[in-house]
Amino acid sequence: MKITKTAIEGLLLIEPQIFTDSRGYFFESYSKTKFADAGIDIDFVQDNQSVSCKNSVRGLHGQSNPHAQAKLVRVIKGRVMDVAVDIRTGSPTYGQYETFELSSENQLQLLIPHGFLHGFIALEDDTIFAYKVDDYYSKECEIGVKWNDPALNIDWGVTAADALISPKDDILPEFKDFKSPF
Numbered sequence: 001m002k003i004t005k006t007a008i009e010g011l012l013l014i015e016p017q018i019f020t021d022s023r024g025y026f027f028e029s030y031s032k033t034k035f036a037d038a039g040i041d042i043d044f045v046q047d048n049q050s051v052s053c054k055n056s057v058r059g060l061h062g063q064s065n066p067h068a069q070a071k072l073v074r075v076i077k078g079r080v081m082d083v084a085v086d087i088r089t090g091s092p093t094y095g096q097y098e099t100f101e102l103s104s105e106n107q108l109q110l111l112i113p114h115g116f117l118h119g120f121i122a123l124e125d126d127t128i129f130a131y132k133v134d135d136y137y138s139k140e141c142e143i144g145v146k147w148n149d150p151a152l153n154i155d156w157g158v159t160a161a162d163a164l165i166s167p168k169d170d171i172l173p174e175f176k177d178f179k180s181p182f
């Protein structure tokens, strides 16, 4: 497993070791002890999975304390552009984001610590997105910012007319009106 730091402290790109043979491939999608050996001590408690058609945008979401979530995200089938936004008050990269293409081809994973908003756009139909979180879902603690916020100005590669957004996400606040709980 190879762990690469990104331009934002704590946001890590993870590349599992993939074993291929004439049958196909095998890799460990998560190992607590290998994470601990790398200094990553997280107790994941819930696995999530979603399937999305092309141009679906899910996000930008997070959970506030006491149910803030760190996430280990990956793509089981298809391809996404994944986005993580630093909302840690006082962070030198507050309001900055990184994007990564995660796919069943590259098997890359992203470790997103507490204090981030997360989202992705599905780049193919039937994209299966799976992730571990270190605290349970809490509707009361849900926070979010509009995916196409003008201040963040994330290039999702689609227009608002072409993006598939949930009604809940469509009414999320703009970043200028967002007060980070971190």
Ligand SMILES: Cc1cn([C@H]2C[C@H](O)[C@@H](COP(=O)(O)OP(=O)(O)O[C@H]3O[C@H](C)C(=O)[C@H](O)[C@H]3O)O2)c(=O)[nH]c1=O
Pocket: 048, 050, 058, 059, 061, 062, 118, 119, 120, 136, 137, 166, 168
């Ligand atoms: C997240 C979650 C949702 N739900 C229920 C609530 C709704 O009735 C339904 C769909 O939820 P939502 O529309 O919030 O699903 P996504 O838009 O995929 O949300 C996720 O999108 C981005 C990518 C994230 O990083 C978050 O983990 C998560 O917010 O599942 C649950 O029962 N448990 C859960 O953990």
